[in-house]
């Protein structure tokens with residue numbers, strides 16, 4: 001591990017002042033950053049400890065919920081308002097990591113956790129994300145976990161967060177404070193595709209501090225988070241689906257779909273949503289929508305199964321949500 005200094009920020013303004021220094025990084029729960037420092041993948045010269053800041057979950061005027069960036073993942077998933085109004089979010093968080101990690105991990109850190117691509121973690125391998133311009137050993141390497149949508153020749157890594165996939169489906173907004181003041185960024189625009197610069201993972205600028213994630217008023221329909229992984233727990237997603245569906249008289253009135261484990265960012269399935277809205281709530285329609293979403297998918301040597309898997313899980317999830325709604329009415 002490289003030498004670094006440590007400062008504890010007493011409030012967000014102090015955090016911003018310290019975070020503006022060259023080589024500084026914010027420290028949330030440390031469950032990703034400290035690992036990366038130990039592996040000598042990240043080399044901050046200063047850690048700005050922001051634990052204890054922005055730790056409230058509050059109602060918003062329009063009936064939504066504002067979750068402070070410092071709230072622990074466990075606390076979000078356990079919050080009664082989240083469980084009742086945004087069960088999709090609670091399910092996604094509980095599908096991730098382990099109880100001990102969720103007890104430490106923060107909302108801000110979860111959004112900014114880095115890829116689990118093995119070549120990114122292996123400093124003997126070529127990785128454009130870790131060492132821009134060095135190449136990508138994943139493209140022709142062992143790439144079973146890697147991206148099928150939105151990848152580039154420079155990078156085929158995926159974003160590992162479960163929580164962020166649910167937030168993408170829920171139209172969440174990330175609040176950020178930085179040099180140029182406060183700004184709100186829709187979660188779907190917060191992470192970026194790799195292109196030629198995979199070292200850039202979000203629209204954040206140096207020193208920016210995430211202060212909150214805001215959820216709009218809750219959907220009135222059923223929702224669910226489905227995660228497919230190699231082990232039943234404590235494993236990252238091969239693929240995941242965050243879905244919400246409202247069917248009235250056999251017609252789709254509202255649908256939200258986002259995919260995890262398929263791209264460099266949480267993947268909002270806009271093509272599938274557009275194909276479904278106002279159409280029949282039938283298996284054939286669900287299949288056509290899933291196919292439309294995955295039409296641009298490109299497989300690497302080891303991950304072609306993810307294309308079929310994503311479609312099947314989307315279709316099955318929509319059918320299950322339809323059945324749940326039929327049973328209720």
Ligand SMILES: Cc1cc2nc3c(=O)[nH]c(=O)nc-3n(C[C@H](O)[C@H](O)[C@H](O)COP(=O)(O)OP(=O)(O)OC[C@H]3O[C@@H](n4cnc5c(N)ncnc54)[C@H](O)[C@@H]3O)c2cc1C
Nearest residue numbers: 028029030031032033096097106108109110112161162210
């Ligand atoms: C063994 C293991 C298994 C895991 N499995 C899963 C899984 O299945 N699903 C899943 O989703 N996740 C999983 N995780 C990842 C885990 O969710 C993340 O490590 C955690 O969410 C990161 O949060 P943190 O607060 O500890 O972030 P930190 O490690 O403290 O920080 C991560 C990054 O965010 C930055 N940062 C933190 N807070 C802010 C802020 N407010 N503003 C600006 N920058 C900030 C830091 O500078 C750093 O760059 C796993 C982790 C481990 C170790």
